[in-house]
Structures are given as C-alpha cells and as structure tokens.
Amino acid sequence: MPRxxxxxxxxxxxxPEVVGAMExxxxxxxxxxxxxxxxxxxxxxALEASRETVAKFIGAKPEEIVFTSCATEANNQxxxxxxxxxxxKGDHIIISGVEHHSVWKPAExxxxxxxxxxxxxxxxxxxxxxxYIEKAVTDKTILISVIHANNEIGTIEPVADVGAIARKKKIxxxxxxxxSIGQIPxxxxxxxxxxxxxxxxxxxxxxxxxxxxxxxxxxxxxFLFGGDQERGRRGGTVNVAFAAGLAKAxxxxxxxxxxxxxxxxxxxxxxxxxIPKRISGVKINGHRTKRLPKNVHxxxxxxxxxxxxxxxxxxxxxxxxxxxxxxxxxxxxxxxKSIGLSDEMALSSLRISLxxxxxxxxxxxxxxxxxxxxxxxxx
Ligand code: PLP
Numbered sequence: 504m505p506r507x508x509x510x511x512x513x514x515x516x517x518x519p520e521v522v523g524a525m526e527x528x529x530x531x532x533x534x535x536x537x538x539x540x541x542x543x544x545x546x547x548x549a550l551e552a553s554r555e556t557v558a559k560f561i562g563a564k565p566e567e568i569v570f571t572s573c574a575t576e577a578n579n580q581x582x583x584x585x586x587x588x589x590x591x592k593g594d595h596i597i598i599s600g601v602e603h604h605s606v607w608k609p610a611e612x613x614x615x616x617x618x619x620x621x622x623x624x625x626x627x628x629x630x631x632x633x634x635y636i637e638k639a640v641t642d643k644t645i646l647i648s649v650i651h652a653n654n655e656i657g658t659i660e661p662v663a664d665v666g667a668i669a670r671k672k673k674i675x676x677x678x679x680x681x682x683s684i685g686q687i688p689x690x691x692x693x694x695x696x697x698x699x700x701x702x703x704x705x706x707x708x709x710x711x712x713x714x715x716x717x718x719x720x721x722x723x724x725x726f727l728f729g730g731d732q733e734r735g736r737r738g739g740t741v742n743v744a745f746a747a748g749l750a751k752a753x754x755x756x757x758x759x760x761x762x763x764x765x766x767x768x769x770x771x772x773x774x775x776x777x778i779p780k781r782i783s784g785v786k787i788n789g790h791r792t793k794r795l796p797k798n799v800h801x802x803x804x805x806x807x808x809x810x811x812x813x814x815x816x817x818x819x820x821x822x823x824x825x826x827x828x829x830x831x832x833x834x835x836x837x838x839x840k841s842i843g844l845s846d847e848m849a850l851s852s853l854r855i856s857l858x859x860x861x862x863x864x865x866x867x868x869x870x871x872x873x874x875x876x877x878x879x880x881x882x
Contacts, residue, residue, distance in 0.1 A: 507820040511858030518707035524751035528744035553750035562690040574702025577715035578605035581677040581698040584723040593643035600841040628790035629658035652683040656789030657798025666695025685756035708752030712745035767796035799855040802848040814876040
C-alpha cells in the first residue's frame with residue numbers, strides 16, 4: 504500500500520536535488536573548510552557560498568549566519584548565550600506561551616538559574632498580544648522570544664510588531680522560524696529580528712543542520728568552545744555537505760514557494776470545509792487565516808487521537824497529534840491547553856500537514872479514510 508504522508512510539519516523527505524547538491528562533499532570535495540591547502544580552500548569556498556544563499560533568503564548578511572547542528576541548538580543558544588552575555592544588564596526574559604520545547608526548556612532552565620521568565624499568554628486562536636508584551640517589559644528585560652509560526656496549530660504570530668516593541672525598547676528579539684521558513688516570507692528586517700532560528704529538515708533539506716541568524720553588532724557568547732570556526736562563535740568543523748544541502752533547500756523554496764503555498768492553502772481550506780461537512784463535532788484549532796498554508800489542526804469530539812492515528816496508519820496515512828507522546832503515555836499538549844482546549848478535546852486532536860509531494864488524490868484519500876475511521880471509532 505502506498506504511504507500517504509501528511510506529517511511534513513514533523514519532517515520532510517530530502518528533495519532529490521538537495522541530495523545531489525550534497526553528493527560532491529562526501530568524497531570529492533571532502534576538505535576541512537579551515538585547512539589552508541587547496542582541498543580545504545575548495546570546501547571553504549563551498550561553505551561560504553552556502554552561507555551566502557541562506558543569508559540572502561532571509562535578508563541577512565553572510566557573516567550574520569552561524570551554522571548549527573539543528574534548530575534545537577539554534578534556539579537553545581539564542582536563549583542561553585544571550586541570557587548569559589547580558590546578565591549584567593538584566594535578568595528578565597519574555598517568551599510566548601506557544602513556544603517549541605527548544606525555547607521553552609532553556610527558559611525553564613534559566614529560571615532555575617535565577618532569571619525571571621514572563622510567559623505571554625495567547626488567545627483562543629493561539630495569537631500572542633504584542634501590547635501584553637510591551638507592558639511586561641521592565642528595565643531588567645534582556646530578551647524577548649516569540650515563535651514565528653507554531654508547530655502544532657500553525658498560527659502565525661504578530662512577530663514584526665513584537666520585534667518593533669523590542670527594538671524601540673532596545674531589547675534583543677529572537678524568533679523561531681523553523682516552521683515558517685520556506686512556507687511564508689521570512690525576512691529579518693521585516694520581522695525586526697536580532698536572532699532567528701531555522702532548521703533544514705522541515706523544508707526538504709537534511710536533518711542535522713540548522714542556523715542561527717545573529718544580527719551584526721549583537722555580541723553573544725560562543726555556542727561551543729573550541730576552534731575559531733563560524734567567526735569564533737561555534738567551535739567544531741562545519742558539516743559542509745549539510746550546509747550545501749541547506750542552501751539547496753533554500754534555493755528550491757525560493758523558486759517554488761509561491762506555487763507551493765498557493766496549492767497548500769487550497770488543500771488546507773478544502774480540508775477545513777470538507778472535514779466538518781463529513782464529520783460532526785469537529786473543532787478547528789489555531790487561527791483560521793493567520794496560519795501556515797501546510798497546517799490543518801482539528802479536534803474531533805469523542806475520538807481519541809491515539810486510536811485515530813493508529814487507524815490512519817493502518818490505512819497507510821502518516822499524520823500526528825497536537826500533543827506529544829512520551830514512552831507510551833499521552834500528555835496533553837501545553838500549546839493546546841494555552842488556547843483553552845479541554846483535556847478531552849486536546850487528546851482528540853489531529854494535525855495534518857501538507858507538503859511538496861502532496862497530491863489531490865492524497866487529499867481525497869485522506870478525507871474518505873478519515874470519515875470511515877471516525878464512523879468506525881464512534882460506533
Ligand atoms: N522549533 C520548531 C517550531 C519546531 O517545529 C522544531 C521541530 O519540530 C524545532 C524548533 C526543533 O527542530 P529540530 O528537532 O530539528 O532541532
């Protein structure tokens with residue numbers, strides 16, 4: 504049975520063109536980019552070309568891009584390194600209530616270290632209120648971090664407005680653009696970002712590579728202590744092949760984003776109309792229009808996510824739920840709680856995410872199977 508993949512928000516297949524772009528760096532152009540000889544210089548040139556491509560895509564300068572091992576590392580560092588570097592200035596951090604774990608957990612860690620953390624609440628659609636953040640700022644605030652688009656419910660946050668507040672008050676502003684890059688425009692100037700995280704594998708690049716944009720003039724401590732790689736910001740030999748893959752993924756998104764966004768928006772909106780038509784007791788989670796084109800997130804009254812996902816899997820459909828499963832026990836998602844969902848509705852949720860290889864047939868198949876499965880489960 505063919506697999507129907509609807510979990511692009513978890514990860515995406517690597518585009519064959521990305522695989523091709525990485526190929527020369529395994530054995531042919533294998534040099535260490537820090538080596539001064541010709542082989543090293545060739546690798547260095549390729550690495551810098553990749554940096555330039557990534558930088559250009561988000562409106563940054565090449566020297567403002569630091570390659571990391573993943574988006575989690577970029578997010579961790581944005582918080583940890585910024586907080587430590589600015590400790591003398593203050594100890595207050597503001598994050599939103601819908602941050603990914605890779606921002607949330609460092610914030611919790613910093614709290615244990617004595618930093619004060621304010622969590623800005625979100626409304627029923629998952630939107631943060633910039634004026635709440637403005638009021639929460641104190642003379643001790645050193646960092647504000649608000650996700651660009653949430654990974655569970657797909658809501659796109661008013662990041663540019665929050666960034667403008669941060670800029671006015673001379674506070675560092677970080678945004679996690681892991682889900683939005685390649686889906687909607689991500690531009691560091693428009694978003695007023697000082698720090699911005701991306702990861703490769705959500706937009707057809709390889710796993711194991713990410714990047715943190717660090718605005719020129721922002722001094723933060725090194726991520727990893729070691730050699731002078733990444734202009735002294737992150738020790739460790741950079742994975743040139745993955746950087747080339749990330750750059751190729753960026754390049755492909757630049758070419759295809761408009762068409763893909765249009766198509767995915769159509770499928771998303773079709774699903775939002777069709778699912779409630781065919782199935783009763785469906786609640787759409789997240790903002791109806793201020794949301795990622797690829798994201799459909801619903802709760803289906805009286806149907807457990809676990810049973811639903813198992814049955815979808817048996818029908819060859821890969822999807823996911825809005826809450827995290829850890830070692831067999833299903834936890835209610837913090838994000839779904841923050842938008843006011845009851846535990847029951849949170850544990851009856853389904854995330855469908857669309858991508859480059861989704862087809863009309865896939866979407867129709869999903870609709871038909873979903874209807875059948877819900878009917879069966881409700882019996
Ligand atoms: N931020 C967001 C919004 C994400 O969706 C993810 C991955 O799910 C991450 C950060 C972390 O990415 P990675 O697991 O690739 O480090």
